[in-house]
Amino acid sequence: MTSTQERVARYFCGREVARKFAFSRIWGDELDAVFSDVAPYYDLASNVASLGSCKTWRQKFVNGVEIRPGDEVLDLCAGTNAVGIGPLQREPAARVRALDRSRAMQAVGGQIARARGFEIESHIGDAHRLPFPDASFDIVTLQWASRHLRVVEAFSEVRRVLKPGGSFYHCDMLRPENRIVQALYSAYLKACVSATALIFRSGPAAWSCRDTFVLAVEMFYTSRELSELLAHLGFTEISNEDAVGGVMAVHSAHKPGAHKPGAHNPGAHKPGAHKPGARQR
């Protein structure tokens, strides 16, 4: 390891320890209680809270997934399968598996997929210990959940289960670099989370976690840091597309290895491509 790599490793290790310290309570059973509570109205509430923009972002995310017939896809922290259905609509000959720790979210997701004529194999499990052998998937998608995860562990698992040359697509709410944008964004999130909890009459679990949900974004990574973390964990051809001063970003990355003809090459031609090791902290 070079001294730069050691510095980067120490930085992310410190940040992950701080996140774990702040959220270990909610990352246990509390998060399950929250998602059991919100599962029946999750999709509608996300739309209301984001003033409709979450649909646009989800569509943008799904459209960016390069998919071929026969591809094995894992939608991680799949929730109500909103992301998992997208690749199947574009490529019905792909096979999509969903993993989430919330039975309630996946129960709703299974109903939605079946109602639209799609079959998504559901796995209830933990994103930090995936129940799949190495090199199982061509594509892994992960949207709007990483801020609730131990990211280094979860992304390492993503890399393990991807086939060489496979692609990782990631989207989440992130911490903006600019402090003024950060402060405005936090105020907006606090108001939105409270208003949504009131409108949908959230139960005690979701109601008591309102501040923690905002803190999870405040303590999360910036788009640039997420690119660096992906590079640090051995992904290549990393690209990112940021929105509204970095409050949200889509990242794509590659597991190094053999490329089949016409294989996924997510970072090759997109703006914001990140060269691993190019930036120093």
Ligand SMILES: C[S@@+](CC[C@H](N)C(=O)[O-])C[C@H]1O[C@@H](n2cnc3c(N)ncnc32)[C@H](O)[C@@H]1O
């Ligand atoms: C905000 S929802 C996002 C759902 C979906 N990806 C979407 O884009 O709508 C977060 C999901 O992550 C799941 N989740 C949180 N921590 C998890 C973990 N450690 N392992 C698996 N799923 C987890 C929750 O149960 C929840 O369904």
